[in-house]
Amino acid sequence: MYDFNHHRPGSVAEAASALAGASDGKLLAGGMTLIATLKQRLASPSDLIDLGAIAELKGIKEDGGALVIGAMTTHATVANDATVKAKIPALAALAEGIGDAQVRNCGTIGGSIANNDPAADYPAAVVGLGATVHTDKRQIAADDFFTGMFETALDEGEIITAVSFPIPEKAGYAKFANPASRYAIVGVMAASGPAGTRVAVTGAGPSVFRIGDAEAALGSGFSADAVSGVTVGADGLNADMHASADYRAHLVSVMLRRAVESAS
Amino acid sequence: MPTVSMTVNGQAVTGEVEGRTLLVQFLREQLSLTGTHVGCDTSQCGACVVHVDGESVKSCSMLALQADGAEVTTIEGLASNGSLHPMQEAFREHHGLQCGFCTPGMVMSAVDLLKKNPNPDEGEIREWLEGNICRCTGYHNIVKAIQSAAASMRG
Numbered sequence: 001m002y003d004f005n006h007h008r009p010g011s012v013a014e015a016a017s018a019l020a021g022a023s024d025g026k027l028l029a030g031g032m033t034l035i036a037t038l039k040q041r042l043a044s045p046s047d048l049i050d051l052g053a054i055a056e057l058k059g060i061k062e063d064g065g066a067l068v069i070g071a072m073t074t075h076a077t078v079a080n081d082a083t084v085k086a087k088i089p090a091l092a093a094l095a096e097g098i099g100d101a102q103v104r105n106c107g108t109i110g111g112s113i114a115n116n117d118p119a120a121d122y123p124a125a126v127v128g129l130g131a132t133v134h135t136d137k138r139q140i141a142a143d144d145f146f147t148g149m150f151e152t153a154l155d156e157g158e159i160i161t162a163v164s165f166p167i168p169e170k171a172g173y174a175k176f177a178n179p180a181s182r183y184a185i186v187g188v189m190a191a192s193g194p195a196g197t198r199v200a201v202t203g204a205g206p207s208v209f210r211i212g213d214a215e216a217a218l219g220s221g222f223s224a225d226a227v228s229g230v231t232v233g234a235d236g237l238n239a240d241m242h243a244s245a246d247y248r249a250h251l252v253s254v255m256l257r258r259a260v261e262s263a264s
Numbered sequence: 265m266p267t268v269s270m271t272v273n274g275q276a277v278t279g280e281v282e283g284r285t286l287l288v289q290f291l292r293e294q295l296s297l298t299g300t301h302v303g304c305d306t307s308q309c310g311a312c313v314v315h316v317d318g319e320s321v322k323s324c325s326m327l328a329l330q331a332d333g334a335e336v337t338t339i340e341g342l343a344s345n346g347s348l349h350p351m352q353e354a355f356r357e358h359h360g361l362q363c364g365f366c367t368p369g370m371v372m373s374a375v376d377l378l379k380k381n382p383n384p385d386e387g388e389i390r391e392w393l394e395g396n397i398c399r400c401t402g403y404h405n406i407v408k409a410i411q412s413a414a415a416s417m418r419g
Contacts, residue, residue, distance in 0.1 A: 004283045006283035006329045031327070032325065036306060036307060038284070048283060080380075100310075101392055101394065101395055102307075102313055102320050103322070106322075106326065
């Protein structure tokens with residue numbers, strides 16, 4: 001790891017100004033991806049702006065039919081939060097399935113979605129539940145946020161502050177996890193509620209995507225039977241040492257049914 | 265160089281570090297607390313698990329400066345007045361180690377589990393140990409040790 005200037009601001013405004021003042025600054029959230037990336041010298045920022053001391057970025061609150069989760073809230077906090085468990089149990093279960101206990105104690109929702117790893121779990125929740133991403137500059141709808149592999153709609157210097165999830169009537173998440181890393185080989189979030197009926201898939205493609213056929217089928221009856229015939233093509237899906245594109249396409253149908261069956 | 269201050273095993277410590285200094289490097293190289301091990305250096309194996317503000321974390325994947333102002337507990341901080349912590353005692357009693365390399369991380373991880381779940385079943389223990397890799401024991405005696413420690417710590 002090359003050295004860098006370390007900043008530990010106490011507010012979002014201070015973080016934004018530290019980032020603006022750096023020649024090649026990067027934000028550090030939980031560090032579960034970024035620190036490994038720095039160690040491999042795949043990134044060598046001049047400045048690291050550590051968001052860990054900013055209290056306003058942490059915590060979960062219920063606000064007008066939505067759960068608003070601060071960007072620096074850890075996966076462990078989301079997984080164990082009584083409000084999340086009661087209002088969106090699928091989201092708590094998704095957070096509980098990320099990495100391992102120590103990774104969940106550090107990794108954050110904001111860091112995860114800003115990175116937009118194609119195999120990360122949270123993009124499926126953000127898109128599948130029709131969430132809104134709040135930044136220090138604006139609000140971005142889930143469907144506009146994830147733009148491609150490791151790419152998002154965030155501008156240079158823009159900082160995610162929170163994600164608000166409309167509380168669904170029903171939602172379920174199922175994933176086929178890589179047995180070593182617990183990343184999603186395929187993960188599916190299926191939900192119906194104020195954001196409509198939505199099905200979002202992570203892990204299978206370069207970035208999270210929705211399945212229109214499944215959403216239409218579930219719109220006329222939210223049951224596993226309704227989606228039993230839904231399939232996706234293998235074209236454009238990821239293929240690597242863990243799973244071929246054909247296998248991922250198959251897993252999408254299986255995880256879709258399991259997500260719907262588990263929905264509550 | 266930046267200065268970092270934290271409380272480690274109950275003692276206030278301060279040191280000069282680089283931005284890139286990892287917490288585990290600070291503990292091992294500057295404080296000479298070499299009980300915390302570095303195994304994989306990629307946050308997979310869990311040999312480096314310590315507690316930061318009461319939560320188990322992998323100290324190879326956290327900067328020392330991220331722990332500025334924090335309360336850190338390492339394996340050296342578990343025993344008190346010359347008596348092993350019940351978890352350490354249980355690992356010894358149940359032969360929950362062979363080469364011992366993963367043991368500090370296993371013990372620190374297990375202590376965090378019992379804080380959250382004082383009465384875990386076997387499945388919950390095995391799931392919790394997802395982030396701790398042991399290449400000797402096959403885990404059976406580690407699981408037994410944690411069950412036994414849980415029983416003795418519940419009284």
